[in-house]
Amino acid sequence: MSATTADTLDLHVRDLDAGYGAATVIHGVTFDVAPGEALAVVGRNGMGKTTLLKAIMGHAGRAAGAVRVGGADITGRAPHRIVRLGVGYAAQEGNLFADLTVAENLQAATMHARRGHKAERREEVLAYFPVLEKRLWQTAGTLSGGEQKMLVLALALLREPRLLIIDEISDGLQPSVVDTVGDVLRAERERRGTSLLMAEQNVDLSLRVADRVAVLKLGRIVSTVDSAAGGVRDRLMKELAP
Numbered sequence: 001m002s003a004t005t006a007d008t009l010d011l012h013v014r015d016l017d018a019g020y021g022a023a024t025v026i027h028g029v030t031f032d033v034a035p036g037e038a039l040a041v042v043g044r045n046g047m048g049k050t051t052l053l054k055a056i057m058g059h060a061g062r063a064a065g066a067v068r069v070g071g072a073d074i075t076g077r078a079p080h081r082i083v084r085l086g087v088g089y090a091a092q093e094g095n096l097f098a099d100l101t102v103a104e105n106l107q108a109a110t111m112h113a114r115r116g117h118k119a120e121r122r123e124e125v126l127a128y129f130p131v132l133e134k135r136l137w138q139t140a141g142t143l144s145g146g147e148q149k150m151l152v153l154a155l156a157l158l159r160e161p162r163l164l165i166i167d168e169i170s171d172g173l174q175p176s177v178v179d180t181v182g183d184v185l186r187a188e189r190e191r192r193g194t195s196l197l198m199a200e201q202n203v204d205l206s207l208r209v210a211d212r213v214a215v216l217k218l219g220r221i222v223s224t225v226d227s228a229a230g231g232v233r234d235r236l237m238k239e240l241a242p
């Protein structure tokens with residue numbers, strides 16, 4: 001569905017183990033995201049979605065395995081160096097400055113952006129989230145949970161990532177906001193051909209946005225399906241049932 005894949009990054013994860021201290025949470029995970037492709041990793045609470053994304057982004061201990069982005073081996077690389085390659089990361093716990101206003105957060109996110117293009121991109125991103133435009137002068141920490149999630153996504157998008165990694169953006173959002181997020185991600189992929197890796201519990205959002213959906217169970221990918229395949233929603237719901 002991507003408009004262009006020329007400026008996007010692919011992702012290759014091979015035999016990745018990751019965890020905390022002596023506990024291994026992710027076991028031998030292998031998958032690819034092609035340039036301009038969107039992959040959703042779905043799984044119930046505690047299955048290791050966040051740990052998987054953190055390990056890719058250099059935030060969690062990585063015991064073994066390899067991660068490549070756009071031809072570069074990022075295994076063990078510091079998070080800020082991975083971001084510099086053009087990887088955007090919207091973490092589940094968010095990464096915004098709670099004491100700064102929405103406008104100041106937006107400004108901080110584009111500090112290193114190309115000068116002439118900054119204002120245009122800010123307008124594009126604010127058009128995705130009209131509610132943020134109304135809250136520009138409000139301190140980010142006083143936004144509602146849903147608004148903070150939108151701001152976290154807006155900040156990641158502002159940097160024009162060539163690969164966007166999003167951790168459970170739908171968590172705690174009301175259905176209408178989940179729909180907005182789906183619209184935004186689809187529009188952004190149409191506009192920029194951005195590659196996408198999203199961890200989700202929401203099957204409907206995953207199927208709406210992603211080309212393929214992988215199921216993560218107890219730190220292992222147990223199946224991967226094409227979003228356009230027949231009966232895929234029922235199959236995924238069954239796989240995710242307790």
Ligand SMILES: Nc1ncnc2c1ncn2[C@@H]1O[C@H](COP(=O)(O)OP(=O)(O)OP(=O)(O)O)[C@@H](O)[C@H]1O
Pocket residue numbers: 020023025043044045046047048049050051052168201
């Ligand atoms: N900092 C940590 N130290 C030790 N164990 C952790 C840490 N963070 C997560 N875990 C454990 O790792 C396992 C996987 O957690 P993770 O947060 O990756 O799952 P998840 O699929 O993202 O869950 P959720 O949907 O609830 O966010 C859980 O058993 C959790 O208790």
